[in-house]
Amino acid sequence: MRISDSIEQFIKDMLGEDSPEVELKRNELAEYFGCAPSQINYVLATRFSPSQGYLTESRRGGGGYIRIVRVVETGPQKMAYLVRDRIGDQLSEEEAQRIIAHLKDSGMANPEEAGMMSAALSARALAVPLSPEMKAALRARILKTMILALANKGNG
Amino acid sequence: MRISDSIEQFIKDMLGEDSPEVELKRNELAEYFGCAPSQINYVLATRFSPSQGYLTESRRGGGGYIRIVRVVETGPQKMAYLVRDRIGDQLSEEEAQRIIAHLKDSGMANPEEAGMMSAALSARALAVPLSPEMKAALRARILKTMILALANKGNG
DNA sequence: ACAATACTAAAGTCAAAGAAAGTCAATCGG
DNA sequence: CCGATTGACTTTCTTTGACTTTAGTATTGT
Numbered sequence: 001m002r003i004s005d006s007i008e009q010f011i012k013d014m015l016g017e018d019s020p021e022v023e024l025k026r027n028e029l030a031e032y033f034g035c036a037p038s039q040i041n042y043v044l045a046t047r048f049s050p051s052q053g054y055l056t057e058s059r060r061g062g063g064g065y066i067r068i069v070r071v072v073e074t075g076p077q078k079m080a081y082l083v084r085d086r087i088g089d090q091l092s093e094e095e096a097q098r099i100i101a102h103l104k105d106s107g108m109a110n111p112e113e114a115g116m117m118s119a120a121l122s123a124r125a126l127a128v129p130l131s132p133e134m135k136a137a138l139r140a141r142i143l144k145t146m147i148l149a150l151a152n153k154g155n156g
Numbered sequence: 157m158r159i160s161d162s163i164e165q166f167i168k169d170m171l172g173e174d175s176p177e178v179e180l181k182r183n184e185l186a187e188y189f190g191c192a193p194s195q196i197n198y199v200l201a202t203r204f205s206p207s208q209g210y211l212t213e214s215r216r217g218g219g220g221y222i223r224i225v226r227v228v229e230t231g232p233q234k235m236a237y238l239v240r241d242r243i244g245d246q247l248s249e250e251e252a253q254r255i256i257a258h259l260k261d262s263g264m265a266n267p268e269e270a271g272m273m274s275a276a277l278s279a280r281a282l283a284v285p286l287s288p289e290m291k292a293a294l295r296a297r298i299l300k301t302m303i304l305a306l307a308n309k310g311n312g
Numbered sequence: 313a314c315a316a317t318a319c320t321a322a323a324g325t326c327a328a329a330g331a332a333a334g335t336c337a338a339t340c341g342g
Numbered sequence: 343c344c345g346a347t348t349g350a351c352t353t354t355c356t357t358t359g360a361c362t363t364t365a366g367t368a369t370t371g372t
């Protein structure tokens with residue numbers, strides 16, 4: 001069996017039990033599995049990427065760490081994913097505001113959250129010298145990220 | 157656990173309780189934590205900087221001291237300050253998250269709003285092919301717009 | 313007594329060492 | 343050939359210590 005797979009399994013077991021979040025020491029883990037520390041980065045990059053539903057954050061230096069958070073979950077969060085999938089790579093401001101209204105109407109976002117989303121995607125917020133295509137791409141990404149944050153709020 | 161973090165926590169606990177101000181002896185604190193005195197300066201520089209909402213003043217020589225003050229400003233003033241002075245044309249993600257944390261801590265934004273802001277300005281939301289400068293410019297504009305929305309909510 | 317000087321007790325500065333994690337190109341193995 | 347593995351090198355954050363600066367206190371000369 002590949003070491004990468006073992007490490008992946010190890011981390012997923014830790015994530016499975018109690019919390020959707022695990023913190024580890026790169027060097028310790030590497031030593032435990034008898035591999036190069038950078039192997040851990042490889043596993044993170046290939047098995048715990050954002051597109052696979054994980055976020056990682058880390059810190060270097062003395063007392064450094066790597067934290068892995070699972071963001072894909074069950075229940076209402078699937079709805080968020082559906083919505084997210086309906087947002088492509090491009091998003092107009094009108095469409096964005098429509099989706100936000102829908103999120104609010106369906107109770108997935110409260111008025112405060114909707115207000116912030118609306119502001120972040122307004123023409124005013126994106127008043128920078130960029131092509132319309134780039135702005136549309138930005139809107140899509142920003143809204144997706146905010147919806148993910150919404151979905152994740154439940155059991156962070 | 158890092159000594160820096162312990163010292164940070166220690167000071168924040170002192171600040172948290174009663175007063176927004178605490179006075180301490182650098183050498184005593186260093187001895188208490190068993191570290192070099194200059195470590196205290198490091199903690200002050202990295203965790204209690206003005207941009208993080210703290211001011212420090214000190215005195216050398218016999219009977220010297222270090223005083224740390226948590227700066228408190230009222231909502232509207234603070235927001236105006238943030239938009240006008242502190243957020244320029246460029247904004248790093250770290251700085252953005254710090255500002256958002258401050259807004260939340262001081263009650264100017266509730267956790268939901270802060271969450272949305274944080275998401276909208278995350279590296280993930282801006283993961284598009286743009287120069288770092290352009291991203292920094294976008295962050296600045298988006299955050300300003302969201303803060304304006306916050307401010308407007310209250311009195312309008 | 314008073315001012316200048318010396319002594320001592322702080323805090324400040326800065327650079328070097330240490331401790332992690334990140335990157336990337338080369339290599340390995342199925 | 344392609345994903346897995348490694349290791350040298352880089353970057354970032356922390357910790358320490360030697361040296362500097364400043365403030366209060368004691369001493370000394372007039």
